[in-house]
Amino acid sequence: MGILVAILMLIGGIAIAVGGIWFIIVTFQESVLWGLGCLFIPFVSLIFLCMHWDRAGKPFLIQIAGLVPFIIGAALSEPGV
Template sequence: MGTALYFLGVIISLVGGIWILINAFKTSILWGLGSLFIPFVSLIFAIMHWQQNKKPFLICVVGFVVLVLSVFMGAGAGLVPSQMPAS
């Protein structure tokens, strides 16, 4: 279950990220290339052009939340308290 949610979260985040990247290229080739190759430029672009990128940004956030939840679900899967390592 955790693995399926993990991949679902990755796919959802990728869809939002690609959507933001497409919007960046529509705005300017420099925004697009910057978003593609320089870390955090796509985040800056999404914030500066919020009206155009509100929906894809929120899709990215939802995907990231699903991804993080799946990691927590899979982290302790199959362990019962008697089998957990002593600290």
């Protein structure tokens, strides 16, 4: 069971990281100010996502999809391990 948990959490973590990096790349492609704002100011990422869904939606959905196996793996893990 431990290997399954590790694989699920690894796959989820990789998907979350890839989606997050891709999202930041998209923000910097729009402008340096959007990129810096998304990195350092709370809720700017959400505003960017709403305003530029056509470009930022796919990386966001990849992050959400990565949460599913990560949360399942965390739920299956043994407490305290």
